[in-house]
Amino acid sequence: MSLLEIKNAKLKIDDKDILKGLSLTVNKGEVHAIMGPNGSGKSTLSYMLAGRDGYELESGEVFLEGKSLSEMEADERARSGLFLAFQYPVELPGVGGMSFLREAVNSRRKFLGEEELDHLAFVKEARKVASKMFVKDEMLKRAVNVGFSGGEKKRFEILQMAMLKPKISILDETDSGLDVDALKIVSDGVNAQRNDDNAIVVITHYQRLLDYIVPDFVHILSDGSIIKSGGPELALEVEKNGYAGLINAA
Amino acid sequence: MVATQETIDKVKEVSSTYKYGFVTDLEAEKAPLGLSEDIVKFISHKKKEPRWLLEWRLKAYKKWLSMEAPNWAMVDFPKINFQDIYYYSAPKTKPKLNSLDEVDPELLRTYEKLGIPIKEQEVLAGVAVDYVFDSVSVATTFREKLAKEGIIFCPISEAVQSHPEIVKKYIGSVIPISDNYYAALNSAVFTDGSFVYIPKGVTCPMELSTYFRINEQNSGQFERTLIIAEDNTYVSYLEGCTAPQRDENQLHAAVVELVAMNNAEIKYSTVQNWYPGDKEGKGGIYNFVTKRGNCLGKKSKISWTQVETGSAITWKYPSCVLKGDDSVGEFYSVAVANNAQQADTGTKMIHIGKNTKSTIISKGISAGKAQNTYRGQVQIQKNAKGSRNFTQCDSLLIGDKCGAHTVPYINQFTPHARVEHEATTSKISEDQLFYCLQRGLDTEQATSLIVNGFCKEVMKELPMEFAVEAQKLIGISLEGSVG
Structure with missing residues (x-):
């Protein structure tokens, strides 16, 4: 059974067709990259998968480990192991990073039938993971994403991913707003979590992220559907010829 | 934020939205319905009050008759019929004040339902508590320990008997009987409340606390609290309030007066959870309260912290009069x-x-x-x-x-x-909610988290054990407001 299966997904926003029959299969242990120009439907795809209000499918279906997502709310999908690293992480004034993380982790643990972590055990675990991500303790004490730099926000996203241990992670333009050093730290964080039991979908505009997070498959998204799939070499083709060449050829 | 999951659990285990909506079946002794000079005399007589206090009450009553209810607040409610209220209601089995064992077990059970088992609270929390049930104060804990420090913490009706000189000197000194309509009413008919006196140089060794409970139908609660902190003192005081769920509105018109001398500090915290009425606005408490503190001394400090989640209508403005040079007034509020x-x-x-x-x-x-x-x-x-x-x-x-x-x-x-x-x-933006949901929090959890984040600056002013309770309350009172 595949981990994530998108079958002929169609979605409208304000009467405009955004996804026009998108299909994708992701198996355990795989990293997929979805590349596409602006307006091709990349962010819509990630919101649709995560179950955001207003992004319900018009037709088609999505399965997570064989289970249809259509009846599942966003929080249930998250607890089931679907993680979205936001392109623009949201500020939560007054909400401490550590408390937020703990609530999130314990929601997932409860769902999995695991014991919830008490404060001490949690802090210990969070610090361990944070130090690997070069996230300082001080950042965990601050309010979630408030006053964070672009790099800090993305590192905090990946830290959450590491703590939540999702089955499938969708990284939405995680490279945007990052300089080379930050890009490397974030990519290392993601790579450290790759294993045979999970999968990652990297959504990106540029090829450069894929130098650091090397995908097994690359898909070109254009005008609401995948027009071409291939190996890592496809990303290099985009880098060389731009999207226009590929889209015209398709 | 630690409490949020507990909040959710709490909400789920409570079938009705207002968990304090039960009624205790106690026989009560009431004054006849309505308000008149005779009722004022009846209350004063019941309390075996000295002549000066009766006269003070009657003066307040006459003043009240000449006043009009304020109408400048942005609240809308039908005119109150003051003749349709009981002004005195006391549980009939009159509890002995010094021994908890003699308190009506039914009453103790009520407090247990409220989550404040008197004995447990006494032992575990080390908080000295005064309990005011309808009109009467039923138990004050830890009095002996406080007495060793020279601190007086007792029902005000008792202080009138035991320390009349202090009560006479300060009652109405911060909020005169003519201050406003509801303060005048309270002065005429107040039944009980707490009295605290901190002698010079004493730092009160524990939190002092009062729980107020309105139980009887159609009865008003008019408590009066007076706290005096002499030179170089510190005291932290907390009040909590609940009432049963009833279809008709009930009036709560309290007066709280604080006096801080040189270098004295009074920290006054309130967690108010009177019954708010149902979704359509039927029933609920009218919470019309006058609270004021006089910073009389140099470098004195009065700090009000309030978390207001209950009541159909809240009309209150805890204030500070900063008379002493270098005195400090603070107001932290979540409503x-x-x-x-x-x-x-x-x-x-x-x-x-x-x-x-x-x-x-x-x-x-x-x-x-x-x-x-x-x-x-x-x-x-x-x-x-x-x-x-x-x-x-x-x-x-x-x-x-x-x-x-x-x-x-x-x-x-x-x-x-x-x-x-x-x-x-x-x-609360869609973005914020979705972000939290995407991390596995449900809508209630997310709302509670975001709201508590919003209130953080105020919550951190509350004494620790009450901050947790207040967080839960906020979660519960916003149940069903999102999604």
């Missing part, structure tokens, strides 16, 4: 109004002495079709040179049918002072 609740609350900071300082942090949360108004006055008098005020009023809206209003009054009579006012209004 939650959901469904059909109306809250008009804020503070007054009256700067009279030199170099006086005040801080106002107000967080208003509106949900459902509730209206929430901050109304505050900062007055810097002519001689208050070098004085400073900082005011921050933040409003959070949940949904699109509620309202938030900010009405600040600033009167400055000297140029040698600084007054700052900041105000913001925000909504």
Whole structure:
């Protein structure tokens, strides 16, 4: 059974067709990259998968480990192991990073039938993971994403991913707003979590992220559907010829 | 934020939204219905009060008759029929004040249901508690230990007997009988409340606390609290309130007076959870309360912290009169109004002495079709040179049918002072909710988390054990407001 299966997904926003029959299969242990120009439907795809209000499918279906997502709310999908690293992480004034993380982790643990972590055990675990991500303790004490730099926000996203241990992670333009050093730290964080039991979908505009997070498959998204799939070499083709060449050829 | 999961669990285990809505089956002794000079005399007689206090009450009653109910607040309710209220209601089995064992077990069970088992609280929390049930104070714990320090903590009706000279000197000294309509009414018919006296140089070794409970139908609660802190003292005091769920409105018109001498500090915290009425606005408590503190001494400090989640209508403005030079007034407030609740609350900071300082942090949360108004006055008098005020009023809206209003009054009579006012209004955004949901939190959890984050500056002012309780309350009172 595949981990994530998108079958002929169609979605409208304000009467405009955004996804026009998108299909994708992701198996355990795989990293997929979805590349596409602006307006091709990349962010819509990630919101649709995560179950955001207003992004319900018009037709088609999505399965997570064989289970249809259509009846599942966003929080249930998250607890089931679907993680979205936001392109623009949201500020939560007054909400401490550590408390937020703990609530999130314990929601997932409860769902999995695991014991919830008490404060001490949690802090210990969070610090361990944070130090690997070069996230300082001080950042965990601050309010979630408030006053964070672009790099800090993305590192905090990946830290959450590491703590939540999702089955499938969708990284939405995680490279945007990052300089080379930050890009490397974030990519290392993601790579450290790759294993045979999970999968990652990297959504990106540029090829450069894929130098650091090397995908097994690359898909070109254009005008609401995948027009071409291939190996890592496809990303290099985009880098060389731009999207226009590929889209015209398709 | 640690409490949020507990909040959710709590909400789920409670079948009705208001968990304190039960009624205790106690026989009560009531005064005849309605208000008259005879009723005032009846109350005074019941309490075996000295002549001066009866006269003071009667004067207040006459004053009240000549006054009109205030109508400037942004609240809307039918005219109160003051003849349709019981002004005195006491549990019939009169408890002995010094021994908990002799308190009616039914009454003790009520407090247990409220989550405040008297004995447990006494032992575990080390908090000295006074319990006021309808009109009568039923038990005050830890009195002996406090007495060793010279601290008096007892029902005010008892203080009238045991320390008449102190009561006579200070009662009405901060809030005169003619202060306002409801204060005059309270002065005429107040039944009980707490009395605290901290002698010179004493730091009160524990939190003092009072729990108020309205039980009887159609009865009003008119408690009166008086706290006096002599030179070089510190005391922290907390009050909590609940009432049963009833279809008709009930009146709560309390008066709280605080007096702080030189270098004295009084910290007064309130967690108010009177029954708010149902979703359509039927029933609920009218919470019309006058609270004021006099910073009489130099370098004295009075700090009000309030978390207001209950009541159908809240009308209260805990204030500080900063007479002593270098005295400090603080007001930290969270007011939650959901469904059909109306809250008009804020503070007054009256700067009279030199170099006086005040801080106002107000967080208003509106949900459902509730209206929430901050109304505050900062007055810097002519001689208050070098004085400073900082005011921050933040409003959070949940949904699109509620309202938030900010009405600040600033009167400055000297140029040698600084007054700052900041105000913001925000909504819980779709983005914030979705972000939390995507991390596996459900809607209630997410709302509670975001709201508690919004209130953080105020919550951190509450004594630790009550901050947890207050967080839970906020979660519960906003249940169902999102999604």
